[in-house]
Amino acid sequence: MKDIVITPTTRLEGHGKIVVCLDDNGDCNKAYLQIPELRGFEKFAEGRHAEDMPQITSRICGVCPMAHHMASTKALDDLYRIEPTNVAKKIRELVYSIFMLEDHAIHVYVLGGPDFIVGPTAPKAERNILGVVAKVGKETALRVISMRKTLRKTNEMLAGRTINPVIGLPGGVSRPISSSEVEELKRIGNEAVEFALFTLKVFKDIVLSKKEYVDAIASEAYTHRTYYMGLVDEHNRVNFYDGKIRVITPKGNEFAKFEAHDYLDQLAEHVEPWTYVKFPYLKQVGWRGFTDGEDNGIMSVAPLARLNVADGMATPLAQESYEEMFKVLGGRPVHHTLANHWARVIEIVYAAERLRELANDPEIADPRIRNLPSEVPRVGIGVVEAPRGTLIHHYETDNRGVIRKANLLVATQHNAARIALSVDKAARNYVKQGRVDQGMLNMVEMALRAYDPCHACATHTYPGSMPFTIYVYRDGRLIETLRREFR
Amino acid sequence: MTDKPKIAMYWCASCGGCEEATVDIAERILDLTSLVDIVFWPVALDFKEEDVENLPDGSVTASLINGGVRLTEHDHMIKLLRKKSKIVVAYGACSAWGGVPGLANLYRKEELISLVYHETPSVVNPTRVVPERRSIVDGAELELPDVFPYLVPIDQAIDVDYYVPGCPPTADVTWKAIETLLSGRLPPKGSIIGASEKSLCDECPLNQTKPEKILIQDLKRPHQVIPDPEKCLLTQSLLCLGPATRGGCTALCIRARMPCTGCFGPLDPVSDYGAKAASFIASIIDFDDEKSVEEVIDKLPDPIGTFYRYTLATSRLAGRLTEGKR
Numbered sequence: 001m002k003d004i005v006i007t008p009t010t011r012l013e014g015h016g017k018i019v020v021c022l023d024d025n026g027d028c029n030k031a032y033l034q035i036p037e038l039r040g041f042e043k044f045a046e047g048r049h050a051e052d053m054p055q056i057t058s059r060i061c062g063v064c065p066m067a068h069h070m071a072s073t074k075a076l077d078d079l080y081r082i083e084p085t086n087v088a089k090k091i092r093e094l095v096y097s098i099f100m101l102e103d104h105a106i107h108v109y110v111l112g113g114p115d116f117i118v119g120p121t122a123p124k125a126e127r128n129i130l131g132v133v134a135k136v137g138k139e140t141a142l143r144v145i146s147m148r149k150t151l152r153k154t155n156e157m158l159a160g161r162t163i164n165p166v167i168g169l170p171g172g173v174s175r176p177i178s179s180s181e182v183e184e185l186k187r188i189g190n191e192a193v194e195f196a197l198f199t200l201k202v203f204k205d206i207v208l209s210k211k212e213y214v215d216a217i218a219s220e221a222y223t224h225r226t227y228y229m230g231l232v233d234e235h236n237r238v239n240f241y242d243g244k245i246r247v248i249t250p251k252g253n254e255f256a257k258f259e260a261h262d263y264l265d266q267l268a269e270h271v272e273p274w275t276y277v278k279f280p281y282l283k284q285v286g287w288r289g290f291t292d293g294e295d296n297g298i299m300s301v302a303p304l305a306r307l308n309v310a311d312g313m314a315t316p317l318a319q320e321s322y323e324e325m326f327k328v329l330g331g332r333p334v335h336h337t338l339a340n341h342w343a344r345v346i347e348i349v350y351a352a353e354r355l356r357e358l359a360n361d362p363e364i365a366d367p368r369i370r371n372l373p374s375e376v377p378r379v380g381i382g383v384v385e386a387p388r389g390t391l392i393h394h395y396e397t398d399n400r401g402v403i404r405k406a407n408l409l410v411a412t413q414h415n416a417a418r419i420a421l422s423v424d425k426a427a428r429n430y431v432k433q434g435r436v437d438q439g440m441l442n443m444v445e446m447a448l449r450a451y452d453p454c455h456a457c458a459t460h461t462y463p464g465s466m467p468f469t470i471y472v473y474r475d476g477r478l479i480e481t482l483r484r485e486f487r
Numbered sequence: 488m489t490d491k492p493k494i495a496m497y498w499c500a501s502c503g504g505c506e507e508a509t510v511d512i513a514e515r516i517l518d519l520t521s522l523v524d525i526v527f528w529p530v531a532l533d534f535k536e537e538d539v540e541n542l543p544d545g546s547v548t549a550s551l552i553n554g555g556v557r558l559t560e561h562d563h564m565i566k567l568l569r570k571k572s573k574i575v576v577a578y579g580a581c582s583a584w585g586g587v588p589g590l591a592n593l594y595r596k597e598e599l600i601s602l603v604y605h606e607t608p609s610v611v612n613p614t615r616v617v618p619e620r621r622s623i624v625d626g627a628e629l630e631l632p633d634v635f636p637y638l639v640p641i642d643q644a645i646d647v648d649y650y651v652p653g654c655p656p657t658a659d660v661t662w663k664a665i666e667t668l669l670s671g672r673l674p675p676k677g678s679i680i681g682a683s684e685k686s687l688c689d690e691c692p693l694n695q696t697k698p699e700k701i702l703i704q705d706l707k708r709p710h711q712v713i714p715d716p717e718k719c720l721l722t723q724s725l726l727c728l729g730p731a732t733r734g735g736c737t738a739l740c741i742r743a744r745m746p747c748t749g750c751f752g753p754l755d756p757v758s759d760y761g762a763k764a765a766s767f768i769a770s771i772i773d774f775d776d777e778k779s780v781e782e783v784i785d786k787l788p789d790p791i792g793t794f795y796r797y798t799l800a801t802s803r804l805a806g807r808l809t810e811g812k813r
Contacts, residue, residue: 021625030624032629038600047791051709056796059504062503169709174744175743175744263609264608271610272616273619274619276631400788401710473627
């Protein structure tokens with residue numbers, strides 16, 4: 001007899017919903033995270049001009065519009081089989097580095113950082129932005145605000161707009177960089193590297209100097225042994241903008257390395273009836289449900305995954321901190337979800353160094369920003385590393401360049417199955433004999449934040465501030481409801 | 488709680504861009520918080536729905552709502568905010584006109600679901616599973632929220648006093664809108680606030696190169712031509728919607744050498760933007776020589792995505808197209 005109690009909270013559908021099902025002993029049998037919204041971008045892409053897609057798809061997410069803009073622009077290069085000019089590639093990577101730096105910094109200081117800067121064992125009431133300000137000082141907070149403002153203003157100048165950029169075109173970019181702007185960029189590059197090193201120092205001083213924090217990162221409660229996926233350059237180093245997609249096994253061996261154009265040979269998506277999110281997995285391994293290990297095709301993406309799949313970083317200071325992280329955490333791959341925070345700081349250093357390199361590139365003010373396409377368009381596939389992981393755009397068009405079919409594999413989606421594992425593990429740790437420990441709310445929250453899930457990309461929920469409700473069922477009956485409210 | 492004016496902010500089917508835009512007034516936030524009390528802002532502040540319910544009706548000076556209405560939750564929250572607020576502002580293109588997600592109104596919900604879960608090339612779904620409103624898992628009946636068949640602008644669900652345009656509105660536009668709301672000198676109901684009263688051309692750096700009367704022989708799509716950066720884009724056959732669009736953004740896209748796509752919407756708040764923009768373009772096509780209008784129009788295979796990119800949900804066109812397909 002099913003006796004589901006509909007609580008008043010059911011009208012708060014925007015919340016992520018976590019459902020915990022108990023076994024006969026009242027222990028957690030299985031827990032589910034439901035993602036409740038669907039917008040259908042792939043459907044209404046049909047009929048649109050392909051060249052409008054970088055601007056249309058940037059509206060998938062106002063937090064990472066640049067990631068969609070760039071994946072889409074690269075899909076257009078492929079669609080028209082046109083190589084962008086050298087300087088166009090550099091301008092794209094420059095604006096992309098600025099975007100990654102800014103997005104990651106906000107996560108470290110505002111969204112995810114409170115767990116670490118204030119401390120994973122600190123009371124929940126202090127683990128927020130005010131707690132961060134108290135810990136690092138008001139001056140630092142002002143420095144973060146000022147850096148964010150500088151970076152966003154710079155991308156408004158270079159890319160037209162920060163939220164919903166416009167410069168991406170097949171074969172190049174719409175706007176060159178003037179020589180007077182280069183001087184300003186060089187200054188910003190230096191400021192960015194200083195800021196990144198300062199952030200690394202904050203992380204080291206506050207987090208890594210404390211054994212209990214490092215132990216928390218390495219604890220089994222936040223560990224899953226999955227495959228990892230991310231872009232690498234020709235030397236197998238991390239790259240956000242371009243390269244091949246590399247996959248490693250849970251043991252750390254290379255499993256696959258492929259061009260974005262061949263993604264359908266390697267990646268597939270699984271559908272469940274209880275959530276709108278689709279679960280990508282490795283096609284050659286197969287889908288075996290929600291378990292980790294080598295026999296199941298679940299993989300993970302985002303900062304830790306990128307560092308795990310790469311043999312190193314392309315810039316010297318980032319390389320140093322990359323080596324340090326793997327030394328402290330026991331070598332590649334690291335399976336601890338919370339190590340994403342550390343990996344994110346290392347990527348901040350890389351993004352800043354890359355920004356400085358590109359600002360000082362003698363070619364960056366070259367006016368030859370576009371090659372005009374002449375081929376008849378058919379199929380275009382583009383990839384970038386979004387802050388939250390590998391992002392693939394795939395378009396098929398008629399010969400007028402009008403979209404017939406579109407397929408999008410979004411970063412947070414690639415992590416969806418592993419996020420489900422984390423939710424399940426938290427429930428198993430904290431739901432015993434029919435009793436739900438409030439600690440589960442904290443553990444779920446900390447695990448989710450480490451991934452920095454951007455459900456805005458599939459829904460409207462803001463990353464890092466994901467309110468959710470936990471429903472506990474026994475014999476199909478709702479026995480308890482816990483809510484983690486807006487923060 | 489002080490007697491400062493109370494402001495609430497809420498999001499419906501939003502991408503988060505409008506939230507980022509409000510955060511972009513960063514350095515002025517301190518000024519703002521000295522002028523007003525923010526009583527509800529789910530993205531940043533720890534207030535709950537109950538806190539809004541407990542406010543006296545009409546006690547909130549202004550609620551700024553972004554995103555279109557797609558879920559029952561959105562409908563519920565904006566009706567609650569309407570009841571508690573003196574002024575309701577539709578903030579951003581989605582809230583005012585449905586925005587880009589409003590393009591989904593070209594299709595029925597079932598078509599969106601079928602494509603996403605059955606037809607995309609990466610899906611492996613031999614048993615044809617789709618997300619269900621209710622599904623039984625381990626004996627528990629799991630529920631997903633009800634999604635409305637179409638996305639609608641908020642003024643189709645509640646009474647709206649003012650509109651702030653843009654996808655998203657810029658920091659300056661946002662700040663001007665807030666100043667207007669707090670000034671006590673309120674414009675007539677239904678007004679667009681924060682933005683310009685003139686067309687985008689008025690603030691465009693290329694405006695002095697725009698002739699009195701434009702006539703074009705051709706239409707070019709942005710990937711087909713490298714424009715002269717010193718000349719009005721329309722005169723170079725690029726479809727810039729500036730003349731049909733309200734100003735206020737300082738012509739950001741044009742400064743990056745890309746044409747205006749109309750995210751600030753119409754000058755006249757009640758007009759059908761897409762129809763206005765399309766008829767403007769039709770009026771400047773010079774088909775005196777051999778070319779027929781059809782030949783020129785053929786160069787623009789997607790008029791809906793071009794003219795209705797942000798406003799389809801306000802137009803009855805979407806419904807008609809869907810009916811036609813059935």
